[in-house]
Every structure is written in C-alpha cells, then in structure tokens.
Amino acid sequence: MLADRVRADFPILQQRMNGKPLVYLDSAATSQKPRQVIDALVRYYEEYNANVHRGIYRIAEQATEAYEAARRKVAGFINAPRPEELIFTRSTTEAINLVAYTWGRANVGAGDEILLTEMEHHSNLVPWQMLAAERGARLRFVSFDEQGMLEVAEYDRLLNDRTRLVALTHQSNVLGTINPVRELAAKAHLVGAKVLVDGAQSVPHMPVDVQHLGVDFFAFSAHKMCGPTGAGALWARYDLLDAMPPFHGGGEMIMLVHLDRSTYKDPPYKFEAGTPSIADCIVWGDAVDYLQGIGMQAIREHEMQLTHYAMRRLSEVPGLRLFGPESPQRRGGVLAFDLDVVHPHDVAQILDQEGIAVRAGHHCAQPVHRRLDISATTRASLYLYNNEADVDALTAGLQGVRKLFSPKPTRVGS
C-alpha cells in the first residue's frame, strides 16, 4: 500500500497522542508535511534568507531564483501554459478575493448574475456576496441532490446571458463530490460567462490540468498538499490578468511611482504587492516535487481504494449516516457523517482521547449543512499517508462513542 511507503516521510505521524499512535484524519483542513518540505524550509532560513527581486548580492539572487523556480513548478503542477499566469497569494481565500476585487469590480454591474453552487466553502461565497452587494448584482445557486451531486439540469436552466461568472468548487470539502468542471465550463463559455474554480480540495488529491478543464480562474493553496501555510495561488489566463486592475498597491508591483500616480508591472508582479511569503512559496515547490515523485494518479487511486474501504467500515457503525456520493469514483476522500443523537463535538472529543484527529462543525460551509438539515457533521478526511489501520481505529472509536452515549435510565429523584 502506498501509505506504508510514505508514512516514514512524515515526522508528525511518528508521534503518540495520549499514549496512542496519532491517527490523522483531518487533511482536508490541512495536510501534514514530509521531512523533505520541512528540511527545505530550514535550508532557506539557514542558507539563503533574503528578500526577492531587489538585491544584487548572492543570496538575494539565490532566493529570487528559488522563488521563480517554485512558480514554474507550481504552474506546471496544474499544467498552466505560462508561469507568469500564476500569482502567489497567501491562501486560496486571498486568490478568490483577488478576482472579486479586481476582475469583479471591473466586470460585474447592476443586474448581472454570478452563478454559484450550494456546496461552496464560505471562501467562494462571501466574496461574491460582498461584490454583489456593492455592484447591485444577483447571486444564483445550483443545488445538489440527495447524493450530493450537483443538479446539472438546474445549472443549464440558471445559466443565461446575464451570467457574468460561474464560481464553483472542484471538490466539495464536506460532501466530497467531484464536480464535472470541464462540462460546466464549456456551457458557461457559450453564454459568455467566465469560470472560476476553487481547487483547494482537488489539487492535492488528483491530477489537475487547467487547460483540459477549460476554466478562466483557478485558486488553490500549498498547505493542503504537503506544503506550508501562508502560500496560495491564483492561476488565470494571461489576457484576463493583463486587463485586470491591480489588487493591493505597494512595493514590488510598480514600474514608476510619482507623487500623484504610478504605473504597474506586468502579471504576475502586478498582483504581488509587498514582500511575499518567500520561504513558503519556495518550499511549495519542494512539496510539488514530493507529490510528483509519487505520482498524482497513484495518490488518487490510493485514496479511492481507501475511501471505498472507509465507506464499508463506517456502514458497520449503527446509526451512522454518511453524506455525499455513494461511488468513490465520483468523490474524494472526504467523509462527513452524522451519528444519531451524538453531537459531532462530542464525537470528536471522544475520538481525540484515542489519538484520532477528526473535524467537527460546519467546516466553513454552513449552507451545505442547512441544506442537509443538520447543524454540524463530523468529518474524517484521507490523504496519501492514511492506511486501513487508520480507518479501523476510526471505526472502533465510533463504536466506543456509541457505547458511552447509549441512553441510561433516568436517575432516581430527577
């Protein structure tokens, strides 16, 4: 199994929690980091820490070259045609906000429509609410069915010549659903709409090719794919970036500055004001090397197999209701569930005592939970380093939760 080969690369997994091995099942929130990435981070700070794009001394050149090499690697990872189309941001959230503030303000007006889905993370919903409120635009939503699959017929109906943008997630962070982005993007382009994809949950787990998907904007981040926090990226077609106004103003993004006006650099620098997260962007490149060394198709197949196994084991737990598509082909390894009367926070708390890390709550997707008519779920999410033993520990832990919470008779005198 793939996990058995790679587990030794992740120092944190060698740790014990409450005397038990750490069973990390929260990679959809953030992934663990391999030794190769941690070492690269230390190497930068110990050997060539310097600001980029402005020094003429040796280590400044070295830092600049490493930063630009990382841009080429990250761009290549999603098969972007040109590295200049990849803008480094702090996060997926910042990448989406960048589009809302720049392209959005310049291109969305009163009466225009932005088409979203009901399974978006707050980061691909709230920026559009803010833009719509400012511009007098209208947000419309495609719902999902009982299995968590997007209602494509409804999408077809909602798409019209007022639609300026379709913004959707590639893979839901609650349901695990993988959306048919290529098909939806082609339809959006027929009515002249642009397409933005939130790839935070897909890029770490499957081969992604933005040219094949045929989208206009693609946002994702490093920390969910074995890289550090503090680095994200927006990929967009060069002609769109070139026409967009800048986002933040400041150093690094300018050509000439006068007291009353400035001229700006070309993409990507036009959108990278201020000192970037240099170390984090550089070692994101090492995370790309690490994942490519294993192979994204191999990772996808491992996760599909393990998801299949997890779905079978979880179905053995009485009262457990799993959300999302039934077929592992149509979903990622994100398993959100409900356990009868036991609240997710209690579930997560009891599992923590067993050294099992899962997430409890609304996972920054309150509308999804409202649609499922529940206040919260417990979510276990898988990655390349998870194995069947992790799933077995989860299943056993959930049986323990049920036992603790099985109702006892009311005490005398109450």
Next chain:
Amino acid sequence: MALDDLYREVILDHYSHPRNKGELPDPDIKVEGANPLCGDELSIFVKLDGGRVADVRFVGRGCSISQASASMMTEQIKGKTVAEARALAGRFKAMMQGQAVSEDELGELMALQGVRKFPVRVKCATLSWVALEQGIDEFESAQGKVTARASSEQP
C-alpha cells in the same frame, strides 16, 4: 485528561433526559443563544412572578455539554429571584474561568467543572448562562417583555 472528567454521568443523564425542555408560551424573557463555532443553538424562556423565576424552559440542539448545562440551569434557577439567578450565573462563569467555588454555591453544577480541562468546550457550557444574563439585562432595561439574542462569544 480523562474523558470521565468531561462526560460525568450526571451530564450524560441530563443530555439523554433533558429537564424542562420545550417552549413556554408568552414568556417574559426569551433569549436565542448560539455558539457560532460549533453550531450549538438554544432558546431559553423565562416566566417571572413577583421578581422570581416562576417557570423556565429551553429548546435547542447542540453538543451534550451545551444541552446538559441548559437543562441543569433550568433546575437550578426555578424559584430563585432574578438577583439570585444572576448571581448564580456569575458564580458558574467564575468556576468555568478557573476560579475556586464551593459546592454549597453550585451543587450539581459542579459536575461541569471537568469541562475546564477542555478549553474549547468552555463556551459550550457557558452558552445557556450567558444567554440568561443577556435576557435579564435586556428585560431590566426594557422593563417589560423582551426577545434577546446572545452568543457564547460574549464575555
């Protein structure tokens, strides 16, 4: 950090068999409380008579700690004066913030003491009490029936 400290039998009992659960028609104080972090929700209904809590009920959904704490609160404050109920809320919050309190003051509520060892869950335990205080405050400044809102993010 033993799990038994958190999930004391009395807490699980209140969760499985909540006391005073349900809506109260025509309450003097109605408060809707929420814990945005985990989605705990509860509404508290208080009927006053001559400055005393004549009846109190709650409805809600959320984790065992938030719901058990609300259930225990309703038992503790029924029959108390508004001032006594407010004082009890203060003592309960003090306990949850780590101050020493005596069993004489809090009785069965001492069972929730174990929650202190799990800092992220403290807000679950205090939600009903924060809501009660908010309701009393608004009732006193309005000098009449109120519907208030409270969040466990409040101090």
